[in-house]
Amino acid sequence: MPATGFTLEALKRILLEGAGASEEVDLDGDILDVEFDALGYESLALLETGGRIEREFGIALDDSALTVARTPRALIDVVNAHLSPTPAA
Template sequence: MATKEFTLDDLKRILLAGAGAEEGVDLDGDILDVQFEALGYESLALLETGSLIEREYGISLDEDALADADTPRALIAVVNAHLTVPA
């Protein structure tokens, strides 16, 4: 069972590595409940983010769960649920 928790800092790092940041968007602010679209991340950027998370953490994310996670808080919860499931 994985023990590392996926955090907002992990998500921000991966978002920036995979898709960059839209001008004028402050990822250092209170973004946990802001929709990804409002942060400048559309479905293609989130698919890339999901792929990077899968590779780095050695998990497989369900595409529907990934698509339904429309805020950083929701995506972090999806990833952490996979990290706590025994392999």
């Protein structure tokens, strides 16, 4: 597991590898709070993205995680929650 957790840079790389980028969108712009739909990614692109994140980071996301997390910031938070060590009881 990378020490820095799941970053926007990692998400952008995985989006590009798995689904490319829309010509009308600059992924290097301020996209953290822009909805994936507006970034040109439909549900299948997010499914592919989720699968790649799971493979690379060795986690299992809930089926609903990708529909609930509608922006890069929300998805990054969900992934990082999975990456955090479970607090001791």
